[in-house]
Amino acid sequence: MSRESVRVVDAQGRELSRTTADRARKLVACGKATRVPGEPHAIRLWYPVAVPEARSPRDEGPAPGGELLLHVCCGPCATYPVPRLRSLGFALRGFWYNPNIEPAGEHARREASARAYAAAAGLPLEVGPYEPERFLQAVEATPLRPERCRKCYRLRLEAAAREAARLGIPAFTTTLLISPYQDQAALREIGEEVASAHGVTFYYENLRRGWDQRTRLARQYGLYLQQYCGCRFSLAEREEKIAGRARPGRGPAGSGEVVLADGRIDTSCLIEGGLYSDANSA
Numbered sequence: 121m122s123r124e125s126v127r128v129v130d131a132q133g134r135e136l137s138r139t140t141a142d143r144a145r146k147l148v149a150c151g152k153a154t155r156v157p158g159e160p161h162a163i164r165l166w167y168p169v170a171v172p173e174a175r176s177p178r179d180e181g182p183a184p185g186g187e188l189l190l191h192v193c194c195g196p197c198a199t200y201p202v203p204r205l206r207s208l209g210f211a212l213r214g215f216w217y218n219p220n221i222e223p224a225g226e227h228a229r230r231e232a233s234a235r236a237y238a239a240a241a242g243l244p245l246e247v248g249p250y251e252p253e254r255f256l257q258a259v260e261a262t263p264l265r266p267e268r269c270r271k272c273y274r275l276r277l278e279a280a281a282r283e284a285a286r287l288g289i290p291a292f293t294t295t296l297l298i299s300p301y302q303d304q305a306a307l308r309e310i311g312e313e314v315a316s317a318h319g320v321t322f323y324y325e326n327l328r329r330g331w332d333q334r335t336r337l338a339r340q341y342g343l344y345l346q347q348y349c350g351c352r353f354s355l356a357e358r359e360e361k362i363a364g365r366a367r368p369g370r371g372p373a374g375s376g377e378v379v380l381a382d383g384r385i386d387t388s389c390l391i392e393g394g395l396y397s398d399a400n401s402a
C-alpha cells in the first residue's frame with residue numbers, strides 16, 4: 121500500500137480527504153473506522169463528519185491578484201499557504217499576533233520561528249504585541265472548547281482585520297485554515313464577520329490539503345514544531361492526554377479511547393489522522 125493511498129468516507133458515505141496507510145490503520149485500531157469490504161484501500165468512519173461547503177477559491181471574497189494580509193499562527197503553518205497564495209497571484213504581507221500562546225517562552229520560540237520562515241520566504245512581517253492578558257480576559261467566561269476557541273479566533277482575526285484596514289490592504293486570511301486541529305467553519309464565519317466590521321474582506325480557502333506538506337516543509341526549513349495548540353488550557357489538555365495514555369485501560373472497554381480526567385474523550389486519533397475533525401467539540 122502506498123503512503124498516501126487510503127480513501128476515507130464518513131458514516132454517510134461522504135468523501136473526506138485521503139489519508140496515509142499508517143493513519144488509516146490507527147483509525148481502525150482505535151475504533152474510529154472500519155475497513156470497507158471489497159476495497160482494501162478504503163476506510164469508513166463510524167460517525168458523520170461536518171465537511172465545510174466546497175467552494176472554489178475563485179468564488180471567495182477578494183479576487184486573487186491583489187494585496188492580502190496573512191495572519192500567521194506559527195512558522196510551520198505558513199509554509200504551505202505562502203507559496204499557495206502567491207501562486208494565485210496574491211501579494212502577501214504577514215501579520216504575527218497570537219496572544220493565546222503561553223508561557224511567554226513558548227510564544228517567543230514560535231515568534232522566532234515565524235520570523236525565520238518569513239525571512240527565508242521573503243515575506244514582509246508585521247509583528248503585533250504579546251498580550252496574554254487580553255486572551256485570558258476574552259476566554260474567562262468560557263474556558264472550555266468550543267467557545268474558548270471561537271473567542272481565541274475572534275481575538276486574532278479581529279486584530280488581523282484591523283491591521284489590514286490600517287495598512288490599506290483590502291483583504292486578509294489566516295494560516296489557521298491549514299490545520300485539522302482547528303474549526304474551519306468557525307474560522308470562516310468569524311473571519312467574514314470581523315472583516316465586514318472593519319471594511320475589508322476575508323479570503324477563505326480550505327488549506328488543509330497542505331497539512332502533510334506543511335510538516336515536511338517545516339522540517340526542511342528547520343522550524344520549531346510545537347506540541348500543543350498554544351494556550352495554557354491546550355497545554356494542560358496535552359499533559360492530561362499523555363498521562364492518560366500512560367495508564368492504559370481508562371477508556372470504555374474495547375473502544376481504544378482515552379477518557380480525560382474531566383470526562384471528555386480524547387479525539388487525537390482523529391486529529392492526528394489529518395481529517396476534517398471535531399477537534400473543537402471535545
Ligand code: SF4
Binds near residue numbers: 269272350352
Ligand atoms: S486550544 Fe488553540 S484555538 Fe483553542 S483557545 Fe487554545 S490556543 Fe486558541
